[in-house]
Amino acid sequence: MNDLSGALTWEERVTFTLRSLYARYGYQPYKMSKFEEYDLYVRNKDFLISDSVITFTDTTGQLMALKPDVTLSIIKNTRDEGSSISKLYYNENVYRVSKSSGSFRELMQVGLECVGGIGTADVCEVLWLAASSLAAIRPEFVLDVSHLGLIGAVLSSVPAEAEKALLVSIGEKNPYGVADTAREYGIDPQAEQDLKTLASLAGPAAEVVPKLEGIAVRYGAIDALGELKTALSVFDGTPLCAGIRVDASVLDDMKYYNGIVFKGFLRGVPESVLSGGQYDRLMKRMHRDSRAIGFAVYLDGLERLETDGKAPRYDSDVLLLHDPDVPPAVLREVKERLIADGLSVRSAVSRDPKIRAGRIVKLTGDSGSWEVTDLG
Structure with a gap:
């Protein structure tokens, strides 16, 4: 079979790469409808990236929504089955306000969910796949x-x-905000200092984890720190380790999330392009006994990536300009020679300034003699 990678857009290539990665780890594809009952989303509005949802009334009078999220649908359509685990990946269009444009857009989202009787090995695997996803898109990443x-x-x-204000300050890495809230509510000086540490502490695990041990001992969070250490150990001695940081200010809504949480960044993109974590609390809110962890890669955030060797720079590698009276057989022969060299070729009688081409080639002559000139 011919290699079709050159015919794929950059977004399609990223999607294909991530789907292949997840399939190799035994995850199964999940497909959902374009819309769900609006009630599913309104009951969990805080869980959504954007609380703006496109709604419509169907022919039965039921209020429906164009899906702004995939995770809620997966939870709705999986069942508690003891120790059984559903490992699912998806690439779905979702409909929400884009970070880049500020308006509603149809956006491609790729991700995976691990739902059921999950254990430590499953948490470590999902964290590994999150880092591997970032590295597959661009080697310069941070998780x-x-x-x-x-x-x-x-x-x-x-x-x-005081919790809400403190969480905002910690999420913004603002120890001064923590101090202001501590004064306002008369928070114990040791707790204030520990919260300021959490707001500012970030770096390689070997440097950060020892600084968290005192906090874990003081507040009875030894088990939580142990789970963090275990999850991070999956990267020990691997090439991905250089991109892994412990950042105590990484937060997700604690009504829904618990345990390990993470965010992914790529060089050239000013905001996170991957977000995930354990969401057992969301499962309980939806009357489920299972545990769950997953993440999503937001392809709209990747639009800001600089063009690199894997991204198409042109509409066509070659623009083949030709006289109107060039015989079709001659034109075909010239195009096939260029295509045989691995190039994409677009032919035209005149140049269209809207078409971007890496090279321009001119085919000229008369009925007996045709000449190909490379114009660069």
């Missing part, structure tokens, strides 16, 4: 990892009304 059990333990020692 920030944390454990919500650490910050949750510290927050349990402060007034409940």
